[in-house]
Amino acid sequence: MKVIRSTSPVLLFLSFVLLFALAPVSSASAAGLADGQYSAQYVVWKADSDSTSTANTYFEKPAKLVVKDGKIKAQVTLTNSSWITSFKTLDQGVYKDAKVISTNTAANKRTVEFNVNSLTEVIPAKVSVTVPAIGYTGNYDIRLKFDAASVQ
Numbered sequence: 001m002k003v004i005r006s007t008s009p010v011l012l013f014l015s016f017v018l019l020f021a022l023a024p025v026s027s028a029s030a031a032g033l034a035d036g037q038y039s040a041q042y043v044v045w046k047a048d049s050d051s052t053s054t055a056n057t058y059f060e061k062p063a064k065l066v067v068k069d070g071k072i073k074a075q076v077t078l079t080n081s082s083w084i085t086s087f088k089t090l091d092q093g094v095y096k097d098a099k100v101i102s103t104n105t106a107a108n109k110r111t112v113e114f115n116v117n118s119l120t121e122v123i124p125a126k127v128s129v130t131v132p133a134i135g136y137t138g139n140y141d142i143r144l145k146f147d148a149a150s151v152q
């Protein structure tokens with residue numbers, strides 16, 4: 001007597017359809033990024049509300065993502081670089097200086113890199129600003145929010 005019946009091909013097919021229907025829409029979600037380079041949209045939010053910070057203007061879009069061994073690093077270009085004397089992001093509970101990758105003195109820009117543990121989590125950051133000509137200085141908390149769905 002045959003005890004174990006083989007799964008019907010129709011059932012198997014339907015299971016697959018269900019599996020894909022329930023899978024996350026974004027193929028490029030944080031966890032699933034294969035090693036390589038991507039671009040991603042992001043926005044700089046104020047410290048205490050999900051609204052655009054003044055700092056957003058000075059962060060070029062999109063960011064470049066460099067994924068290696070499943071770890072994501074983001075590279076962003078800061079404009080008016082000489083005014084932005086410090087830029088740190090929260091990484092494993094510690095604010096760390098974003099690493100300067102390149103500087104374009106003529107354009108007054110610099111590209112910096114920092115770790116991104118999850119593309120769906122908001123990244124707290126700190127920025128220090130000095131505009132000597134008008135005597136403006138500020139040390140601000142800001143937050144970076146990536147748009148995981150924009151990764152390509």
Ligand code: HEM
Nearest residue numbers: 046047053054055058080083084127129131136138140142
């Ligand atoms: C001529 C240049 C600038 C002027 C006149 C200016 C002026 C101001 C003023 C009046 C405020 C509100 C008062 C305060 O919270 O202190 C402010 C807030 C702020 N500024 Fe500036 N700013 C300049 C450049 C920058 C730059 C280059 C950055 C960063 C890249 C920046 C980041 C911020 C942040 C993060 C805040 C806190 C409120 C928010 O997140 O929107 N500012 N700025």
